Amino acid sequence: GAGVSQSPRYKVAKRGQDVALRCDPISGHVSLFWYQQALGQGPEFLTYFQNEAQLDKSGLPSDRFFAERPEGSVSTLKIQRTQQEDSAVYLCASSPTDEVHNEQFFGPGTRLTVL
């Protein structure tokens, strides 16, 4: 079946613009995660959804970052008033249940460049 998909794959924004990044998880997956990966670094956790409930948003770097998953499937990560330090690859992952040991399946990521 289809894996996790993300769009757009590449996004260039001018500083101060708002952006929206989309994640389509594997169909039926309960858990959805967003990670931020700076160049040459490992991914860092941003937020976690179980169905439509956002259970953990402790990794969001500022109140300019907002994520939603209104119907428990597709998720959108929104960044308002983008800054240069927001430039990174944003990875989405999904997992079939809420059990801790489940594998997280990653999408290809969205590379955001803020000029």
Next chain:
Amino acid sequence: AQTVTQSQPEMSVQEAETVTLSCTYDTSESDYYLFWYKQPPSRQMILVIRQEAYKQQNATENRFSVNFQKAAKSFSLKISDSQLGDAAMYFCAYLRYGNKLVFGAGTILRVKS
């Protein structure tokens, strides 16, 4: 807070040879999971191997195996019979509360033909 350290920014291996990637972690928990993920240049992260902390037996997946030393908080990945397709960035990751993965900084593996 949990931390994961990969002390080798880059490693090289000759095709068909064996290479070991190092990983250490810091945690006060006794029950957790450890993973090795592979990230090729296309960026899609792929799970290579998983280890449950309560299992003493080291996990193996074909040419990939781990050396899990719980007391030392060490979790190394051994790749046997290295292939050109193994070239990628490899991340060690820890999983416990809240299902969130904590990643190391990664090791770039280069495979020479």
